[in-house]
Amino acid sequence: xxxxxxxxxxxxxxxxxxxxxxxxxxxxxxxxxxxxxxxxxxxxxxxxxxxxxxxxxxxxxxxxxxxxxxxxxxxxxxxxxxxxxxxxxxxxxxxxxxxxxxxxxxxxxxxxxxxxxxxxxxxxxxxxxxxxxxxxxxxxxxxxxxxxxxxxxxxxxxxxxxxxxxxxxxxxxxxxxxxxxxxxxxxxxxxxxxxxxxxxxxxxxxxxxxxxxxxxxxxxxxxxxxxxxxxxxxxxxxxxxxxxxxxxxxxxxxxxxxxxxxxxxxxxxxxxxxxxxxxxxxxxxxxxxxxxxxxxxxxxxxxxxxxxxxxxxxxxxxxxx
Amino acid sequence: xxxxxxxxxxxxxxxxxxxxxxxxxxxxxxxxxxxxxxxxxxxxxxxxxxxxxxxxxxxxxxxxxxxxxxxxxxxxxxxxxxxxxxxxxxxxxxxxxxxxxxxxxxxxxxxxxxxxxxxxxxxxxxxxxxxxxxxxxxxxxxxxxxxxxxxxxxxxxxxxxxxxxxxxxxxxxxxxxxxxxxxxxxxxxxxxxxxxxxxxxxxxxxxxxxxxxxxxxxxxxxxxxxxxxxxxxxxxxxxxxxxxxxxxxxxxxxxxxxxxx
Numbered sequence: 309x310x311x312x313x314x315x316x317x318x319x320x321x322x323x324x325x326x327x328x329x330x331x332x333x334x335x336x337x338x339x340x341x342x343x344x345x346x347x348x349x350x351x352x353x354x355x356x357x358x359x360x361x362x363x364x365x366x367x368x369x370x371x372x373x374x375x376x377x378x379x380x381x382x383x384x385x386x387x388x389x390x391x392x393x394x395x396x397x398x399x400x401x402x403x404x405x406x407x408x409x410x411x412x413x414x415x416x417x418x419x420x421x422x423x424x425x426x427x428x429x430x431x432x433x434x435x436x437x438x439x440x441x442x443x444x445x446x447x448x449x450x451x452x453x454x455x456x457x458x459x460x461x462x463x464x465x466x467x468x469x470x471x472x473x474x475x476x477x478x479x480x481x482x483x484x485x486x487x488x489x490x491x492x493x494x495x496x497x498x499x500x501x502x503x504x505x506x507x508x509x510x511x512x513x514x515x516x517x518x519x520x521x522x523x524x525x526x527x528x529x530x531x532x533x534x535x536x537x538x539x540x541x542x543x544x545x546x547x548x549x550x551x552x553x554x555x556x557x558x559x560x561x562x563x564x565x566x567x568x569x570x571x572x573x574x575x576x577x578x579x580x581x582x583x584x585x586x587x588x589x590x591x592x593x594x595x596x597x598x599x600x601x602x603x604x605x606x607x608x609x610x611x612x613x614x615x616x617x618x619x620x621x622x623x624x625x626x627x628x629x
Numbered sequence: 630x631x632x633x634x635x636x637x638x639x640x641x642x643x644x645x646x647x648x649x650x651x652x653x654x655x656x657x658x659x660x661x662x663x664x665x666x667x668x669x670x671x672x673x674x675x676x677x678x679x680x681x682x683x684x685x686x687x688x689x690x691x692x693x694x695x696x697x698x699x700x701x702x703x704x705x706x707x708x709x710x711x712x713x714x715x716x717x718x719x720x721x722x723x724x725x726x727x728x729x730x731x732x733x734x735x736x737x738x739x740x741x742x743x744x745x746x747x748x749x750x751x752x753x754x755x756x757x758x759x760x761x762x763x764x765x766x767x768x769x770x771x772x773x774x775x776x777x778x779x780x781x782x783x784x785x786x787x788x789x790x791x792x793x794x795x796x797x798x799x800x801x802x803x804x805x806x807x808x809x810x811x812x813x814x815x816x817x818x819x820x821x822x823x824x825x826x827x828x829x830x831x832x833x834x835x836x837x838x839x840x841x842x843x844x845x846x847x848x849x850x851x852x853x854x855x856x857x858x859x860x861x862x863x864x865x866x867x868x869x870x871x872x873x874x875x876x877x878x879x880x881x882x883x884x885x886x887x888x889x890x
């Protein structure tokens with residue numbers, strides 16, 4: 309717990325000092341995307357690593373947040389913050405409605421249900437032209453403002469996105485180290501044992517699922533206001549898979565892994581997009597390799613190296629003694 | 630306080646349990662014995678809500694709890710251990726005990742996210758209770774080790790401690806002595822005797838007859854899903870049907886017959 313908070317403080321310090329060294333708007337935009345995807349991956353990590361469930365439709369919740377914010381501000385001229393909040397509530401509600409029947413079943417029904425939701429929403433985003441602008445999307449989404457600041461350029465939005473990211477990370481640290489967080493880890497290791505100790509397994513899985521959808525929705529709203537433009541592509545199935553890959557590569561049982569996996573996969577595509585159609589093949593291959601050789605992801609590998617070094621120094625000390 | 634009324638359960642064509650009825654009195658320790666495959670563990674699974682019975686009722690203080698989900702059974706105060714252990718391997722020993730005290734808290738997911746003062750207070754109480762328990766079961770030195778690093782005997786004790794930490798009204802123990810060496814087995818008997826002093830009602834499934842005979846107030850014998858005998862340990866030892874059920878399992882017959890086993 310204390311370790312997590314000191315890491316958090318270090319991250320926060322880095323974020324606020326970084327603009328002293330980084331000047332190019334391009335890097336700011338990469339860092340903004342790391343924050344935005346990082347929020348989704350954070351929620352997904354709690355769902356996958358702690359509650360042991362898989363969602364293949366988190367890009368859809370991301371899209372819900374983005375479209376709710378866009379539609380409510382453009383068509384109804386609502387305050388962007390209010391729109392964001394309404395989008396959040398609506399997305400969480402949709403997640404609940406989807407989760408209630410599916411999480412009662414054992415096995416990976418949630419993966420299928422979320423996959424289905426993703427496909428349905430993708431169709432809605434594309435076909436409800438009057439509402440969503442169809443495949444071309446919506447433009448002219450107003451910028452967020454607060455305390456007299458308009459978050460319209462990369463530099464200002466960088467701070468806003470990371471303040472959200474740090475806040476959600478803080479909340480997640482709290483959760484992971486709470487009674488509920490423990491209960492979630494218990495569920496991922498043995499549902500039966502967790503149940504017999506009084507943990508409401510289904511209800512808790514549902515809550516975390518809804519929570520993770522909420523994180524994605526917030527990320528979506530920020531995304532829409534950052535780019536001032538939304539279209540259906542970034543909310544499709546492939547992005548959902550990419551998000552799962554970020555969780556798995558980072559190490560699904562660690563919040564820091566979430567951040568690591570996101571950073572890696574957001575900065576990689578610069579190289580990967582050149583491979584175009586092979587992009588998904590590479591993600592798939594990475595996923596398989598990680599599952600086979602490093603099921604605890606990058607954080608697991610880091611932990612192993614640490615243990616190894618620790619063992620080596622201990623071994624030396626023992627020899628010296 | 631706990632009443633089983635004609636519990637039946639079959640898997641495919643196999644009758645795992647057939648019309649099993651008995652009653653458990655407050656503060657009583659009931660030994661549940663029978664040859665392998667008699668349906669003992671299935672009965673525990675039915676009582677703890679893991680598998681619903683096909684027919685019959687489980688009543689706690691007159692309340693029908695047959696259709697309750699496992700976590701609601703736990704809320705009623707019925708906790709259990711597992712024959713094959715159900716330890717959370719990747720958690721520390723202390724955390725395992727803290728999960729056992731899950732029901733000491735009420736804070737929901739929002740309180741956990743915001744770490745509200747109420748949530749902090751709960752968490753502190755749970756930790757204090759787990760630490761006290763850790764001492765009781767003699768695992769102080771292992772508090773922060775991952776549970777998977779503990780030897781089997783200690784895991785048994787840990788699992789038992791976890792269930793006890795939940796403040797059980799009724800405790801169901803599925804072969805608590807299985808896999809323990811002589812010394813561990815004696816420690817277990819002492820620990821169970823302490824629980825008995827605390828008036829915790831228990832059902833114990835056990836193959837170690839000396840342990841059953843020493844601790845039980847009453848014994849129920851199952852064979853092929855049916856109750857074939859019930860009574861004081863002494864009476865059951867002499868029961869013809871019981872001896873027949875165990876026929877071919879020489880060692881058991883011997884221990885059953887031993888007058889002061």
